Amino acid sequence: MKSRYDVVVVGGGHNGLVAAAYLARAGRSVLVLEQLGHVGGAAVSEAVFPGVDVRLSKYSYLVSLLPDQIVTDLGLSVRLADRSFASYTPFARDGRDLGLLVERPDGSATRASFAEVTGSDVEYGSWHEFYGRIAVLAEDLAPTLLEPLMGIADLTSRLRDPSVLAELRDLPLGELVGRWFKDDVVGGVVLTDGLVGTFADVHADDGRASACFLYHLIGNGAGQWRVPIGGMGAVTASMAAAARRFGAELEVDATAGHVAFDASGGEVGWVDGSGVEHITGASVVVSGVAPSVLAQLRGGLGAVARPVGAQVKVNMVLRRLPRFRSGIDPAVALAGTMHVAESASELDAAYAAAAAGLLPDPLPFEVYCHSLADPSILGPAEREAGYHTLTLFAMQTPVGLFDGDNDARRAEAARLAVEGLDAVLAEPLSECLARDADGQLCLQAATPVDLENLIGMTGGNIFHGDLSWPYAGEESQVGRWGVETDEPRLVHANAGGALRGGGVSGIGGHNAAMAVLSMQPVSSAPPRRPV
Ligand SMILES: Cc1cc2nc3c(=O)[nH]c(=O)nc-3n(C[C@H](O)[C@H](O)[C@H](O)COP(=O)(O)OP(=O)(O)OC[C@H]3O[C@@H](n4cnc5c(N)ncnc54)[C@H](O)[C@@H]3O)c2cc1C
Incomplete structure (x- = not known):
C-alpha cells in the first residue's frame, strides 16, 4: 500500500466501488477504505440464520435504477430477472377476501382483476x-x-x-x-x-x-x-471485481477517522483491523459515506441534520409458501410486489399514527419472494426441501419511533408485520416459517436505528437523505455533476450527497468519477495510464 494515491474513496458501498472502478479504469491510483469486513454497504447478501444455507439480500433487494451504461462501461456481470407479475394487493371488503393483481406486462388477468375490485x-x-x-x-x-x-x-x-x-x-x-x-x-x-x-x-x-x-x-x-440473480451481493461483488480489475485497491476493516485538506492535498486518517493507525494522502477524496458521516470525519465541516429513515426490513425463510385467504396461487401473489395495508386511506392513517409517535397498526408493507425468480440463493438441501425466502419492507415507520427503546420497538414492528401477513393468509405464517439451527423462527427485523448502527446509514435513511429532483436547483449547479462540496478536492459518490443518487444505481459513483476526471490535475503523481 502506498502513502499517497490520486484518489482515496471513503466507504466501500456500491457507489464507492463504482467511483473507484471508473477512476481506476481512467488510470488513477485508487484506494477504497471500508470499515466493515466486506464491501457493499446496503447492497450485500448474507446467510443470516444459523444453519440455514440461504443467502438473503440483507438490506436492498431489487434493482431498477442501475443504468445499462454503467454495467457496460465497467463490464459488470450483473444478471437481473424479470418478474412476471408486477403486484398483488390482497384485502377484505364487505366480508370478502379479494385481491388486485397486476401482471407484467399487464393483460387480461389484470383487466379482469381491476373490474372485480373496482366494479368497472x-x-x-x-x-x-x-x-x-x-x-x-x-x-x-x-x-x-x-x-x-x-x-x-x-x-x-x-x-x-x-x-x-x-x-x-x-x-x-x-x-x-x-x-x-x-x-x-x-x-x-x-x-x-x-x-x-x-x-x-x-x-x-x-x-x-x-x-x-x-x-x-x-x-x-x-x-x-428486477431480481438480482444471486442476490444483491452478486451485484456488488461484480462492482468490486471491476474496481480491482482496473487496478483499485480495496481495503476492508479500514475505518476512516478523519478527512482533511491543506495546500498539498487531502489526507485520510484511518485505522485497520489490527488497530494500527494510517494516514494516506490523496489528490482527491471521494466520499462513499453518508453526508452526515462525512461531516463528522471533517470535524463538523459541512454538517447536515440527521436524515429520517422510515422503514423496517424483515428477512424471512419459509419451509413452504403459505396459502392465501383469497385463494390466489401463492407463487403468483408473491412473485411481484405484494402490498399489505397499503390502500390510500391506510397510508394516510399510518402517517398520522407515526407522526403522533405510534407504530402504525395495521403496518403498511410490501413483500416479495426472491427465490421464486432466483432459487440460486438457496443451498442444495433448502432447495430440495422447497424452502423460499420472504422479503418484507414496511413504510411510515420513522427513526424517531425507535430512538428510545429500539429492541422493544423492533419486536413490536415484527409482531405487526406477522399480524399483517396473517390477516391475508389462510394459515398462520408461523406454520410456514423455517427454523434455524437454534430452533428459532427464521425472521429477522432491522429498524432505521439498526441501519444506523450496523452500516452507518445515518437516521436509517436508505437514501442517506431526501431524494432530490433530477435537475439543478440553483444556477451555479448547471453543468456540474451534482456531487461537489465546499472543498474542491472532495466529492460525493454516496446516495445522499450526490444529487440524483439514492437506491442501488451506481449513479452517484459514476457522477463522482466524472467530476474527478474533469478536474484540473493537482496530483504530483501522474496518472499511471493515459486517461
Ligand atoms: C433495508 C433497505 C432496503 C433497500 N432496498 C432497496 C432496493 O430494493 N433497491 C434499491 O435500489 N435500493 C434499496 N435500498 C437503498 C440502497 O440500498 C442504498 O440507497 C444504496 O445501497 C446506498 O449505496 P451507497 O454506496 O451510496 O452507500 P452505502 O451502501 O450506505 O455504503 C456506505 C459504506 O460506507 C461505509 N462506511 C461508513 N462509515 C465509514 C467509515 N468511517 N470508514 C469507512 N467506511 C465507512 C459503510 O460501512 C458502507 O459500506 C435499500 C436500503 C435499505 C437499507
Whole structure:
C-alpha cells in the first residue's frame, strides 16, 4: 500500500466501488477504505440464520435504477430477472377476501382483476394512461442522470411530454394520484412508490413523496424492478471485481477517522483491523459515506441534520409458501410486489399514527419472494426441501419511533408485520416459517436505528437523505455533476450527497468519477495510464 494515491474513496458501498472502478479504469491510483469486513454497504447478501444455507439480500433487494451504461462501461456481470407479475394487493371488503393483481406486462388477468375490485373498467383505463405517460418520461429522463446537471428549462426541452414532470413538481402526490384514481386500493398501490424509505405526508406540498415516486418509476428508462440473480451481493461483488480489475485497491476493516485538506492535498486518517493507525494522502477524496458521516470525519465541516429513515426490513425463510385467504396461487401473489395495508386511506392513517409517535397498526408493507425468480440463493438441501425466502419492507415507520427503546420497538414492528401477513393468509405464517439451527423462527427485523448502527446509514435513511429532483436547483449547479462540496478536492459518490443518487444505481459513483476526471490535475503523481 502506498502513502499517497490520486484518489482515496471513503466507504466501500456500491457507489464507492463504482467511483473507484471508473477512476481506476481512467488510470488513477485508487484506494477504497471500508470499515466493515466486506464491501457493499446496503447492497450485500448474507446467510443470516444459523444453519440455514440461504443467502438473503440483507438490506436492498431489487434493482431498477442501475443504468445499462454503467454495467457496460465497467463490464459488470450483473444478471437481473424479470418478474412476471408486477403486484398483488390482497384485502377484505364487505366480508370478502379479494385481491388486485397486476401482471407484467399487464393483460387480461389484470383487466379482469381491476373490474372485480373496482366494479368497472374506468380505473384500469386510468392506470394504462397514467403509467403510459410515465413510461415516456422515464425513457427521456433516465439518460440525463448520467450527464451534467441541467436547469429545469433545458431538462424540460428534452422531454416529449413535460407535463408529467410539471404535475409531479406542482402537485402534492396525493392530489395528483387522487385526480387519476378514485378507488382506495388502486390509489394506495400507486402512492406506495412515493413512500419507499421516505417518511412523508402524501398531501403535503414539500415534494418529498413526489421526488421519491419519480425515482421509483424511471430506473434505466423503464422503471422496472428486477431480481438480482444471486442476490444483491452478486451485484456488488461484480462492482468490486471491476474496481480491482482496473487496478483499485480495496481495503476492508479500514475505518476512516478523519478527512482533511491543506495546500498539498487531502489526507485520510484511518485505522485497520489490527488497530494500527494510517494516514494516506490523496489528490482527491471521494466520499462513499453518508453526508452526515462525512461531516463528522471533517470535524463538523459541512454538517447536515440527521436524515429520517422510515422503514423496517424483515428477512424471512419459509419451509413452504403459505396459502392465501383469497385463494390466489401463492407463487403468483408473491412473485411481484405484494402490498399489505397499503390502500390510500391506510397510508394516510399510518402517517398520522407515526407522526403522533405510534407504530402504525395495521403496518403498511410490501413483500416479495426472491427465490421464486432466483432459487440460486438457496443451498442444495433448502432447495430440495422447497424452502423460499420472504422479503418484507414496511413504510411510515420513522427513526424517531425507535430512538428510545429500539429492541422493544423492533419486536413490536415484527409482531405487526406477522399480524399483517396473517390477516391475508389462510394459515398462520408461523406454520410456514423455517427454523434455524437454534430452533428459532427464521425472521429477522432491522429498524432505521439498526441501519444506523450496523452500516452507518445515518437516521436509517436508505437514501442517506431526501431524494432530490433530477435537475439543478440553483444556477451555479448547471453543468456540474451534482456531487461537489465546499472543498474542491472532495466529492460525493454516496446516495445522499450526490444529487440524483439514492437506491442501488451506481449513479452517484459514476457522477463522482466524472467530476474527478474533469478536474484540473493537482496530483504530483501522474496518472499511471493515459486517461
Ligand atoms: C433495508 C433497505 C432496503 C433497500 N432496498 C432497496 C432496493 O430494493 N433497491 C434499491 O435500489 N435500493 C434499496 N435500498 C437503498 C440502497 O440500498 C442504498 O440507497 C444504496 O445501497 C446506498 O449505496 P451507497 O454506496 O451510496 O452507500 P452505502 O451502501 O450506505 O455504503 C456506505 C459504506 O460506507 C461505509 N462506511 C461508513 N462509515 C465509514 C467509515 N468511517 N470508514 C469507512 N467506511 C465507512 C459503510 O460501512 C458502507 O459500506 C435499500 C436500503 C435499505 C437499507
